[in-house]
Amino acid sequence: MAKKSQSARSRPPDLTLHQSHCTICASDRLQDVEAAFLNWESQAKIAGDFKLGSRLVVYRHARACGLIERRNSSIRNALGNFIERCGKVRPSAQSFVAACVALSRLDSEGHSVDRVETRIGGLDQLFGRMTRAEMKDYAETGNLPRWWVLEHQDETGNSK
Numbered sequence: 428m429a430k431k432s433q434s435a436r437s438r439p440p441d442l443t444l445h446q447s448h449c450t451i452c453a454s455d456r457l458q459d460v461e462a463a464f465l466n467w468e469s470q471a472k473i474a475g476d477f478k479l480g481s482r483l484v485v486y487r488h489a490r491a492c493g494l495i496e497r498r499n500s501s502i503r504n505a506l507g508n509f510i511e512r513c514g515k516v517r518p519s520a521q522s523f524v525a526a527c528v529a530l531s532r533l534d535s536e537g538h539s540v541d542r543v544e545t546r547i548g549g550l551d552q553l554f555g556r557m558t559r560a561e562m563k564d565y566a567e568t569g570n571l572p573r574w575w576v577l578e579h580q581d582e583t584g585n586s587k
Contacts, residue, residue, distance in 0.1 A: 445491035506530040527566040
């Protein structure tokens with residue numbers, strides 16, 4: 428079988444043709460499969476969980492239906508999943524902190540925002556002193572550790 432040209436691979440698939448051959452589109456679990464993909468489950472896990480045969484089935488469906496672009500726009504979910512899974516696996520401290528920092532720089536819609544750091548001191552100093560649980564809480568809620576807030580308040584309760 429000949430390889431597809433670069434232009435053929437970059438063209439979006441014909442959705443009608445895809446739907447007529449796709450086992451996911453014909454499945455009564457279509458919404459569940461798509462939700463798992465959009466929530467950054469691995470394609471191999473989705474294929475196994477839904478008995479689809481191969482991760483390529485999931486990839487082809489996601490590409491044809493525009494799910495890859497939708498999932499990529501929700502990077503917050505991927506970072507949140509990574510941080511949550513840190514209790515089961517042991518990533519390096521550097522990768523954990525990098526994920527926390529990346530998540531803290533995204534708004535609720537996944538757009539990058541610049542945080543003002545001068546008001547609370549340097550984030551490097553903050554992250555260097557935080558426990559894993561404090562980092563997870565900060566990444567998920569944006570709440571600073573109580574000890575940090577107390578250290579950076581003046582007598583009136585305002586930030587220094």
